Amino acid sequence: MLANSAFHTRKNLAAGITLAAGMTAAMLVLNPLAAYAADHPNLVISAADVDAMQGAIKQPGRFRNAFLATQSAVDRALQAPLAIPMPADAGGGYTHEQHKKNYQLMYNAGVLYQITQDPKYAERVRDMLLAYAELYPTLPLHPKRRPGANNPGKLFWQSLNEAVWLVYTIQAYDLILPSLTDAEAKKIEQGAIRPVARFLSIDSPKTFNKVHNHGTWLTAGVGMAGYVLDEPEWVEQALLDLDKSGKGGFLRQLSTLFSPDGYYNEGPYYQRYALMPFVTFAKAIENNEPERGIFEYRDGIVMKAIDTTIQLSYDNLFFPINDAIKSKGIDTSELVLGVTIAYGQSGDPQLLDIAAKQDQILLSGDGLKVANALDAGQEQPYTFKSFAFRDGKDGDEGALVVLRQQTDGDQALVFKPAAQGMGHGHFDKLTWQFYDRGEEIVTDYGAARFLNVEAKNGGRYLAENESWAKQTVAHNTVVVDETSHFDNNLKVANQNHPDLLFFHADDQVKISAAEINSAYPGVRLKRTLALVNSPENGKTFAIDVFDVASSQEHQLDLPLHYNGQLVDTSFRLQGFTDNLKALGTNNGYQHLWLKARGKPESGLAQVTWLNDNGRFYTQSSLMDGATELLFTELGANDPNFNLRSEKGFIARRDGVSSHTFVSVLEPHGQYNPSKEFTLEAESQVNALDHQRVGDLELITIGTKDGATQLLAYHRSKGIAADTRHTFKFGDSEYSFTGRAKLFQFNN
Amino acid sequence: MLANSAFHTRKNLAAGITLAAGMTAAMLVLNPLAAYAADHPNLVISAADVDAMQGAIKQPGRFRNAFLATQSAVDRALQAPLAIPMPADAGGGYTHEQHKKNYQLMYNAGVLYQITQDPKYAERVRDMLLAYAELYPTLPLHPKRRPGANNPGKLFWQSLNEAVWLVYTIQAYDLILPSLTDAEAKKIEQGAIRPVARFLSIDSPKTFNKVHNHGTWLTAGVGMAGYVLDEPEWVEQALLDLDKSGKGGFLRQLSTLFSPDGYYNEGPYYQRYALMPFVTFAKAIENNEPERGIFEYRDGIVMKAIDTTIQLSYDNLFFPINDAIKSKGIDTSELVLGVTIAYGQSGDPQLLDIAAKQDQILLSGDGLKVANALDAGQEQPYTFKSFAFRDGKDGDEGALVVLRQQTDGDQALVFKPAAQGMGHGHFDKLTWQFYDRGEEIVTDYGAARFLNVEAKNGGRYLAENESWAKQTVAHNTVVVDETSHFDNNLKVANQNHPDLLFFHADDQVKISAAEINSAYPGVRLKRTLALVNSPENGKTFAIDVFDVASSQEHQLDLPLHYNGQLVDTSFRLQGFTDNLKALGTNNGYQHLWLKARGKPESGLAQVTWLNDNGRFYTQSSLMDGATELLFTELGANDPNFNLRSEKGFIARRDGVSSHTFVSVLEPHGQYNPSKEFTLEAESQVNALDHQRVGDLELITIGTKDGATQLLAYHRSKGIAADTRHTFKFGDSEYSFTGRAKLFQFNN
Known part of the structure; x- marks a missing residue:
C-alpha cells in the first residue's frame, strides 16, 4: 500500500499533474x-x-x-x-x-x-x-x-x-x-x-x-x-x-x-x-x-x-x-x-x-x-413507471410495488410487501395507497411528528408515532385479533419480510401479488392488487383481493383510510351520534373513535366519498353477510391534540379461519360547486364477483351501462410469459397468455 | 304612452335609425x-x-x-x-x-x-x-x-x-x-x-x-x-x-x-x-x-x-x-x-x-x-380596500366590514354587523373571520350543502344547514344561554339589525365597532375589532373586544372556529380521551363533540394552532379565572356524515350580567417541514391588558422582546376626525387625534 503517496500538491492550482505511470x-x-x-x-x-x-x-x-x-x-x-x-x-x-x-x-x-x-x-x-x-x-x-x-x-x-x-x-x-x-x-x-x-x-x-x-x-x-x-x-x-x-x-x-x-x-x-x-x-x-x-x-x-x-x-x-x-x-x-x-x-x-x-x-x-x-429547453418528460422495487441487499426481501396509469388522470397505486425498514419502519405488511388526480385518496398516515415544533415533544417523533402511526391498524392491511404485525416486535419484524409473488404491467392491467406467513403465527396473508383500465369505456378500477388463511379462528380487520367526506353508503349505518367511544384499548385501536357501524347483507356493499380534488370514489366490497363495517375517526386518547382527524372504515370479519376480502375502488364523476355542476356522483358498479377456476382468479365488475369487466389472472408465483390459459365464463370459453388480462363484455 | 311605437325593424340589419325627434x-x-x-x-x-x-x-x-x-x-x-x-x-x-x-x-x-x-x-x-x-x-x-x-x-x-x-x-x-x-x-x-x-x-x-x-x-x-x-x-x-x-x-x-x-x-x-x-x-x-x-x-x-x-x-x-x-x-x-x-x-x-x-x-x-x-398587457393591480359596506337600501342597517392590510402577508378581517339577509341569512350578528397568507384562519362554516349531489339530500340544503350552519354557535360571536340570536326566528331577525358605531382605517390601525340590542331580550352585544400592525417591528395583531351587558345573569359563550392543528395551550387541558359527548342538545350545540376543557387562571390564556399555510396562530385572551375554555370538534348527531370535522374552542363565562371578552390573534413563525426548519413556533405575546379611561379604551400587548403595543381608541359613535384625546399611561401622558392610534414602547 502506498500510504505515503502524495494525492496532490496544495496551492498547485494551475498544475495539471498526470496519472502516475502504470495507473489505468x-x-x-x-x-x-x-x-x-x-x-x-x-x-x-x-x-x-x-x-x-x-x-x-x-x-x-x-x-x-x-x-x-x-x-x-x-x-x-x-x-x-x-x-x-x-x-x-x-x-x-x-x-x-x-x-x-x-x-x-x-x-x-x-x-x-x-x-x-x-x-x-x-x-x-x-x-x-x-x-x-x-x-x-x-x-x-x-x-x-x-x-x-x-x-x-x-x-x-x-x-x-x-x-x-x-x-x-x-x-x-x-x-x-x-x-x-x-x-x-x-x-x-x-x-x-x-x-x-x-x-x-x-x-x-x-x-x-x-x-x-x-x-x-x-x-x-x-x-x-x-x-x-x-x-x-x-x-x-x-x-x-x-x-x-x-x-x-x-x-x-x-x-x-x-x-x-x-x-x-x-x-x-x-x-x-x-x-x-x-x-x-x-x-x-x-x-x-x-x-x-x-x-x-x-x-x-x-x-x-x-x-x-x-x-x-x-x-x-x-x-x-x-x-x-x-x-x-x-x-x-x-x-x-x-x-x-x-x-x-x-x-x-x-x-x-x-x-x-x-x-x-x-x-x-x-x-x-x-x-x-x-x-436551452432540453428537458424531456420524466417517465414515472410501474415497477416492483425489490427490497433487501440481494433484492429478495419483498418489494415496494408502484402501479401507475395515465389513462384517466394520473393514478398511482402503491403496494407495500417490503421489508420492515429498521427502526423507522411501520408494521404494515402488504398495505397499499391510492393516488388520483393530484391527491392521496387511500392514505397512509406517515409519521406522527411536527418537525422542530418545540411544543410538540420538542419537535421529535411523538408518542403517537409508536402508539398510532407504526401500528398495523393505522394502515390499509389486515389486522388479526387487534394485534399489530409481529406483535410490534421490531427485531422479529426485521428478520422477516413478505415475498413478492409476481408483478406484471401491460397497457390495461398492472397487477402484483405478495404474501407473508410470519406477521402472525400460523396465519398466511396474501394480497393481490391490480390497477386496470378499460380501453372501451375508459373506466379505471383498483382491485384488491386479500386472502387470509389460518388453522384457527380469528377476528380479521381490514381498514381503509380515506381522504374526503363520506357521501353515501349502500347499507344502513348505525351512527353513534351523541356519545363516542374508542374502538379498542391497544395497538392503535385506542386512538380510533367508532362513529358508526353497519352490517351489509350478502352481496355488494358500497362506500362513496368525495375528495377535495372534486372526484368521487366508491369502494365496492363483496360481502358475506357476516362482515361488519366500522366507520372511524382518528383522535381518541390524544390529550394533546397530536393526531390529525383522519377518517376510515374497517371491514371486520370475526370467527373465521380463512377469509378473502374482495373489493374494487372506482374513481368517478366530478363535483364542481364553483361552476355549479355535479357529474356521476353515484358509483357505476352494480355487481362484483370473484371466482377461482383452477389456478386462475376471475374478478368481474358489472356496471350500470350493462358492461362487464372481467379481470383474469394466474395466481401462481412463477409462470412463463407465453403460457396460455383457458377458462369458461358464462357460456363461452376465453383464453389469454401470460399473467393477466382484462376482458370486457357489453350486454 | 307610446305603446305601439316601433322599437326597431326586424331584418333591418344595416339601417341606422336615429333617435326620434325631441328625444334627449x-x-x-x-x-x-x-x-x-x-x-x-x-x-x-x-x-x-x-x-x-x-x-x-x-x-x-x-x-x-x-x-x-x-x-x-x-x-x-x-x-x-x-x-x-x-x-x-x-x-x-x-x-x-x-x-x-x-x-x-x-x-x-x-x-x-x-x-x-x-x-x-x-x-x-x-x-x-x-x-x-x-x-x-x-x-x-x-x-x-x-x-x-x-x-x-x-x-x-x-x-x-x-x-x-x-x-x-x-x-x-x-x-x-x-x-x-x-x-x-x-x-x-x-x-x-x-x-x-x-x-x-x-x-x-x-x-x-x-x-x-x-x-x-x-x-x-x-x-x-x-x-x-x-x-x-x-x-x-x-x-x-x-x-x-x-x-x-x-x-x-x-x-x-x-x-x-x-x-x-x-x-x-x-x-x-x-x-x-x-x-x-x-x-x-x-x-x-x-x-x-x-x-x-x-x-x-x-x-x-x-x-x-x-x-x-x-x-x-x-x-x-x-x-x-x-x-x-x-x-x-x-x-x-x-x-x-x-x-x-x-x-x-x-x-x-x-x-x-x-x-x-x-x-x-x-x-x-x-x-x-x-x-396589450393593460391590467393594473386591483385594489382591495378596507371598507364598511353599509347594509340596507338606505345604508342604515348595519354593515359588512372588511379590514385589510398587506404589511405582513395578505390579511383580511371580516366583521359582520350586517342585517340578517333574509332566508339565506345566518344568526351570526357581529361574527368575524380572519384570513392570512392565502388561508382562512378564523373560519365561517358557510352552508351545509353538497350542491347537486343526489345522495346528500338531493343536492339541496341539508338539514344540518338549519341545525348547525345557521346557528349562532356555528359562528365566532357570543351565544347567550345556548340560544341562537333572535331565538332562530327569521321574521324577527329580518326586522332587526346591528348598528355600525364606527369604522376607521389608517396605515397602522383598521378598526370598527358595532352593537345590537335585539339579538337577545335585555342584552346588549357590542364588539370592536381592529387589525393593527407595528411599523417598528412589523408584527400584526387582530384585536377583539366584545362587551356583553344585561340586567340579568346569563351564560355567555364566545366560540372561535379555527382552521389548523392545535399545537399548544398555555393552561392545563382536561381531555375527554376515551369517551366523547355532545356539548348540548339544541341550537347547534348537539353537533359539537366536547373534546377537552380547561379553566385558565386569571391573566393570559393562549391557544396556538398551525395552519396548512405553514404559519402559527396564537389567540391570547384575558382571563378572569372564572371563564372556561371548551375545545370542540364538529360531527355529533350527524348520522349521515354531512358535516365537516371542524375544530373550535369556546370561551364560556357563566353567571354574569356583564362581561368583556378581550383577545388578540397573532400570526407568527413558519413551519416548513419540506425545508426542515421551524421559526418562532411560540407566541411572542406575554402580556395583555384592557383599560377604560374616560371614553377611551386602551389595549396593551406586551411581547417577549420587551416591546409593548398600545392601541388606544375612542368608543363613542360620532366623534370629529380632528378631536384630540389625551390619556395617562404609566408615568407618561399620550395624545392622539381622531378615532384610534397604535403606540409602541420599547422597554
Missing part, C-alpha cells in the same frame, strides 16, 4: 491506493468547474440568477459577526442551529470565493475555521448527548451532526485552501479538521464502521478530508472499514443499504436523506479517483438510488410510507444535489424535467450543466 | 317610453359588436382563442340530436338539465352564427325554438312544482328557471332573427316567446312584481323580450311593475336590493348570483335606450354592485358568510359577465386584473374589449 482506469477498486493528483478545489467542485462557473456568471440565465441569489444571501449573512458558541443545546436549540448555519455559510462563501475570487469570502471562512481550530480541541463530549449511547458528538449532541459538519466544512476548506498561508492551513488542519476526522473515525469505530446511514455521513466526511489533507489512509478506511477489511465502510454501505433496484429499505423519506452523503462522496471520489469507477459500482447503484428516489413520488411528494413527513418531496436539497450530480454523470434529459420542478440551481459544475440545459 | 339623453327614466331603434342583435351584443368580433377572430389572441374553444364545444354539441323533452324532473334531473343545456347551446350557437354567419348555427337554434313553440303551448304546470307555492314553472319546477331560460333564449332569438323567415319568426314568437313572457309576467304577478332576486330574473327576461319583439309595454312593466307604479320592477329592485355601497344583503355568495340578470338587463337597456342612463342610475349602483362583489373576496374566493358554498369565487360565470360589462362601461384597468384571474373571455363586444386590453 481499469484498476478500479481493486487497487485503490494509487498516486494521482488534483488542484484545489477537487471534491464535488473541481478546478475545471470553477473555470466554467466564472464564465457562466457573466451570461444571463438560470446559473447567473442562482449565483446572484446566493451572493446576496451570503453578503447579508456576512454582516452578522462571527458566532462560534460553546456547544450547549440539542437539536433546534441555539448553539445547534448556529453551528449548522456556520457550516452552510462556510460552504457557500467558499463557493463564492472560487467563483468571484473576492477575498472577503475566503477570509470569513478562514476566520471561522480558525475559531473552530481554537475551540474544538477544548471540547468535551456534548452535554446533551444521549446517556449511554455510543454516538455522542462534541459540537453537536450526536456524531451524525458532527459528520455533516465535516462534510460541509471540508468542502469549504478545500474551496479556500488556495487563499491560506501555510501557517493558517496548518492551524486549521491541526486544530479542527484532523481532530474532527479522528473523532469520527478511530474514536467512533462503531458508528464509522456501521453499515447504516449514520456511517455513510462519517465515512463521507473522513474520506473527503483524506483527499484534501493528502491522507490516503483515511480514504481507504472510509471506503473499506477502519481495518480496511471491507466489512464496513462506504463501499459496503453501497452494497448493502440499497437493494439492486436502488431502493433504500427505510423508504423514500429517509432514502432522500440518505442520498446526500452517498452522492457527495461519490462525486468527490469520481473527481479524485475516476479510475475507481464509483458511478459504475454495483451496476450503477448510486445512479439507481437517485432515480428510484424520484420514482417513489407522486405529484412531487414522496410516498409517505414508514416514518415520513408528508410534505417532503422531490424539491428537498438532498435530491436537488442528487439530480444535479446524476445529470452531470448521465446527461439524461428526463432528469431536467425533475430539475425544472425542483427549480433550484446549485453552484457547481454539474449545476451549471443543469442550468445551461434548462436554459 | 336627459329624459332618462322619467320619460322611458320613447321611440328608438336598433339592429338585431341588440341586447347584450349589438350589431356593432358583431362587426368588431368578426374582425377580431382573424387575429391571434385571447379573443380568437375563446372563439375557437366555444366553436369547438358547440360543434361537438351539434352532433347530438335535438332533445326537447316533456318536463318531468326537478333540479338535477334529466329534463331539467336538458332544458338548461338547450338554452345555453342556443345562446352560444346564436353568438357563433353572428360571428361566422354559418347558417348551421342559426338553423339549430331555429329548430330548437320551433320545437319549443310546438311544446310550450301544450304544457301544464310542472309536475314537480312545490305544492301551494306561487312560483311554479312549466318547463321547470319553478318560474325562476323558466325566467333564466327566457333570458338566454331571447338573446339567442335576437341573434338569429335575421336568418328567419317571417313565418318562422311568427311561429316562434307566438308559440314560445310570447307565451313564456306572458306566463312570467301577467300570469305570475307576485313573483314578477316581487322586489327579490327571482323578480329580477323575470323582469329581465320579459323586458329583453319586449325589446326584441317590439313590445315597449313589456319593457315598461319590467322596469316599473306590472301596473307601472314603480312599486315593483327592475328599477325598484335596483333601488332596494342593494345598499348604497352596492352590498346585496344575502351576502357575496348570492350577490354574484343576483348580479347576472341585473347586468344582463342593464346592458340590454343601455344598448336599446342609452338615454335612460341605466348605468348612472342611483349613483351607478350596477357598477358598484359588481365592484363590491369583487371586494367581498379573498384569494379569489368569496367570504362565505350566510348560506355560501365555500369554493365559489370570482371566476363564476356571473361575475365574469359582470366584470366584462363593467370594463366595457368604465375601461377601468384594475378590472382587467380580475378578468385575468377569471381567465374567461366572453364572446361579446365587451368581451372583445377585455381580451384586447389583456393582450
Whole structure:
C-alpha cells in the first residue's frame, strides 16, 4: 500500500499533474491506493468547474440568477459577526442551529470565493475555521448527548451532526485552501479538521464502521478530508472499514443499504436523506479517483438510488410510507444535489424535467450543466413507471410495488410487501395507497411528528408515532385479533419480510401479488392488487383481493383510510351520534373513535366519498353477510391534540379461519360547486364477483351501462410469459397468455 | 304612452335609425317610453359588436382563442340530436338539465352564427325554438312544482328557471332573427316567446312584481323580450311593475336590493348570483335606450354592485358568510359577465386584473374589449380596500366590514354587523373571520350543502344547514344561554339589525365597532375589532373586544372556529380521551363533540394552532379565572356524515350580567417541514391588558422582546376626525387625534 503517496500538491492550482505511470482506469477498486493528483478545489467542485462557473456568471440565465441569489444571501449573512458558541443545546436549540448555519455559510462563501475570487469570502471562512481550530480541541463530549449511547458528538449532541459538519466544512476548506498561508492551513488542519476526522473515525469505530446511514455521513466526511489533507489512509478506511477489511465502510454501505433496484429499505423519506452523503462522496471520489469507477459500482447503484428516489413520488411528494413527513418531496436539497450530480454523470434529459420542478440551481459544475440545459429547453418528460422495487441487499426481501396509469388522470397505486425498514419502519405488511388526480385518496398516515415544533415533544417523533402511526391498524392491511404485525416486535419484524409473488404491467392491467406467513403465527396473508383500465369505456378500477388463511379462528380487520367526506353508503349505518367511544384499548385501536357501524347483507356493499380534488370514489366490497363495517375517526386518547382527524372504515370479519376480502375502488364523476355542476356522483358498479377456476382468479365488475369487466389472472408465483390459459365464463370459453388480462363484455 | 311605437325593424340589419325627434339623453327614466331603434342583435351584443368580433377572430389572441374553444364545444354539441323533452324532473334531473343545456347551446350557437354567419348555427337554434313553440303551448304546470307555492314553472319546477331560460333564449332569438323567415319568426314568437313572457309576467304577478332576486330574473327576461319583439309595454312593466307604479320592477329592485355601497344583503355568495340578470338587463337597456342612463342610475349602483362583489373576496374566493358554498369565487360565470360589462362601461384597468384571474373571455363586444386590453398587457393591480359596506337600501342597517392590510402577508378581517339577509341569512350578528397568507384562519362554516349531489339530500340544503350552519354557535360571536340570536326566528331577525358605531382605517390601525340590542331580550352585544400592525417591528395583531351587558345573569359563550392543528395551550387541558359527548342538545350545540376543557387562571390564556399555510396562530385572551375554555370538534348527531370535522374552542363565562371578552390573534413563525426548519413556533405575546379611561379604551400587548403595543381608541359613535384625546399611561401622558392610534414602547 502506498500510504505515503502524495494525492496532490496544495496551492498547485494551475498544475495539471498526470496519472502516475502504470495507473489505468481499469484498476478500479481493486487497487485503490494509487498516486494521482488534483488542484484545489477537487471534491464535488473541481478546478475545471470553477473555470466554467466564472464564465457562466457573466451570461444571463438560470446559473447567473442562482449565483446572484446566493451572493446576496451570503453578503447579508456576512454582516452578522462571527458566532462560534460553546456547544450547549440539542437539536433546534441555539448553539445547534448556529453551528449548522456556520457550516452552510462556510460552504457557500467558499463557493463564492472560487467563483468571484473576492477575498472577503475566503477570509470569513478562514476566520471561522480558525475559531473552530481554537475551540474544538477544548471540547468535551456534548452535554446533551444521549446517556449511554455510543454516538455522542462534541459540537453537536450526536456524531451524525458532527459528520455533516465535516462534510460541509471540508468542502469549504478545500474551496479556500488556495487563499491560506501555510501557517493558517496548518492551524486549521491541526486544530479542527484532523481532530474532527479522528473523532469520527478511530474514536467512533462503531458508528464509522456501521453499515447504516449514520456511517455513510462519517465515512463521507473522513474520506473527503483524506483527499484534501493528502491522507490516503483515511480514504481507504472510509471506503473499506477502519481495518480496511471491507466489512464496513462506504463501499459496503453501497452494497448493502440499497437493494439492486436502488431502493433504500427505510423508504423514500429517509432514502432522500440518505442520498446526500452517498452522492457527495461519490462525486468527490469520481473527481479524485475516476479510475475507481464509483458511478459504475454495483451496476450503477448510486445512479439507481437517485432515480428510484424520484420514482417513489407522486405529484412531487414522496410516498409517505414508514416514518415520513408528508410534505417532503422531490424539491428537498438532498435530491436537488442528487439530480444535479446524476445529470452531470448521465446527461439524461428526463432528469431536467425533475430539475425544472425542483427549480433550484446549485453552484457547481454539474449545476451549471443543469442550468445551461434548462436554459436551452432540453428537458424531456420524466417517465414515472410501474415497477416492483425489490427490497433487501440481494433484492429478495419483498418489494415496494408502484402501479401507475395515465389513462384517466394520473393514478398511482402503491403496494407495500417490503421489508420492515429498521427502526423507522411501520408494521404494515402488504398495505397499499391510492393516488388520483393530484391527491392521496387511500392514505397512509406517515409519521406522527411536527418537525422542530418545540411544543410538540420538542419537535421529535411523538408518542403517537409508536402508539398510532407504526401500528398495523393505522394502515390499509389486515389486522388479526387487534394485534399489530409481529406483535410490534421490531427485531422479529426485521428478520422477516413478505415475498413478492409476481408483478406484471401491460397497457390495461398492472397487477402484483405478495404474501407473508410470519406477521402472525400460523396465519398466511396474501394480497393481490391490480390497477386496470378499460380501453372501451375508459373506466379505471383498483382491485384488491386479500386472502387470509389460518388453522384457527380469528377476528380479521381490514381498514381503509380515506381522504374526503363520506357521501353515501349502500347499507344502513348505525351512527353513534351523541356519545363516542374508542374502538379498542391497544395497538392503535385506542386512538380510533367508532362513529358508526353497519352490517351489509350478502352481496355488494358500497362506500362513496368525495375528495377535495372534486372526484368521487366508491369502494365496492363483496360481502358475506357476516362482515361488519366500522366507520372511524382518528383522535381518541390524544390529550394533546397530536393526531390529525383522519377518517376510515374497517371491514371486520370475526370467527373465521380463512377469509378473502374482495373489493374494487372506482374513481368517478366530478363535483364542481364553483361552476355549479355535479357529474356521476353515484358509483357505476352494480355487481362484483370473484371466482377461482383452477389456478386462475376471475374478478368481474358489472356496471350500470350493462358492461362487464372481467379481470383474469394466474395466481401462481412463477409462470412463463407465453403460457396460455383457458377458462369458461358464462357460456363461452376465453383464453389469454401470460399473467393477466382484462376482458370486457357489453350486454 | 307610446305603446305601439316601433322599437326597431326586424331584418333591418344595416339601417341606422336615429333617435326620434325631441328625444334627449336627459329624459332618462322619467320619460322611458320613447321611440328608438336598433339592429338585431341588440341586447347584450349589438350589431356593432358583431362587426368588431368578426374582425377580431382573424387575429391571434385571447379573443380568437375563446372563439375557437366555444366553436369547438358547440360543434361537438351539434352532433347530438335535438332533445326537447316533456318536463318531468326537478333540479338535477334529466329534463331539467336538458332544458338548461338547450338554452345555453342556443345562446352560444346564436353568438357563433353572428360571428361566422354559418347558417348551421342559426338553423339549430331555429329548430330548437320551433320545437319549443310546438311544446310550450301544450304544457301544464310542472309536475314537480312545490305544492301551494306561487312560483311554479312549466318547463321547470319553478318560474325562476323558466325566467333564466327566457333570458338566454331571447338573446339567442335576437341573434338569429335575421336568418328567419317571417313565418318562422311568427311561429316562434307566438308559440314560445310570447307565451313564456306572458306566463312570467301577467300570469305570475307576485313573483314578477316581487322586489327579490327571482323578480329580477323575470323582469329581465320579459323586458329583453319586449325589446326584441317590439313590445315597449313589456319593457315598461319590467322596469316599473306590472301596473307601472314603480312599486315593483327592475328599477325598484335596483333601488332596494342593494345598499348604497352596492352590498346585496344575502351576502357575496348570492350577490354574484343576483348580479347576472341585473347586468344582463342593464346592458340590454343601455344598448336599446342609452338615454335612460341605466348605468348612472342611483349613483351607478350596477357598477358598484359588481365592484363590491369583487371586494367581498379573498384569494379569489368569496367570504362565505350566510348560506355560501365555500369554493365559489370570482371566476363564476356571473361575475365574469359582470366584470366584462363593467370594463366595457368604465375601461377601468384594475378590472382587467380580475378578468385575468377569471381567465374567461366572453364572446361579446365587451368581451372583445377585455381580451384586447389583456393582450396589450393593460391590467393594473386591483385594489382591495378596507371598507364598511353599509347594509340596507338606505345604508342604515348595519354593515359588512372588511379590514385589510398587506404589511405582513395578505390579511383580511371580516366583521359582520350586517342585517340578517333574509332566508339565506345566518344568526351570526357581529361574527368575524380572519384570513392570512392565502388561508382562512378564523373560519365561517358557510352552508351545509353538497350542491347537486343526489345522495346528500338531493343536492339541496341539508338539514344540518338549519341545525348547525345557521346557528349562532356555528359562528365566532357570543351565544347567550345556548340560544341562537333572535331565538332562530327569521321574521324577527329580518326586522332587526346591528348598528355600525364606527369604522376607521389608517396605515397602522383598521378598526370598527358595532352593537345590537335585539339579538337577545335585555342584552346588549357590542364588539370592536381592529387589525393593527407595528411599523417598528412589523408584527400584526387582530384585536377583539366584545362587551356583553344585561340586567340579568346569563351564560355567555364566545366560540372561535379555527382552521389548523392545535399545537399548544398555555393552561392545563382536561381531555375527554376515551369517551366523547355532545356539548348540548339544541341550537347547534348537539353537533359539537366536547373534546377537552380547561379553566385558565386569571391573566393570559393562549391557544396556538398551525395552519396548512405553514404559519402559527396564537389567540391570547384575558382571563378572569372564572371563564372556561371548551375545545370542540364538529360531527355529533350527524348520522349521515354531512358535516365537516371542524375544530373550535369556546370561551364560556357563566353567571354574569356583564362581561368583556378581550383577545388578540397573532400570526407568527413558519413551519416548513419540506425545508426542515421551524421559526418562532411560540407566541411572542406575554402580556395583555384592557383599560377604560374616560371614553377611551386602551389595549396593551406586551411581547417577549420587551416591546409593548398600545392601541388606544375612542368608543363613542360620532366623534370629529380632528378631536384630540389625551390619556395617562404609566408615568407618561399620550395624545392622539381622531378615532384610534397604535403606540409602541420599547422597554
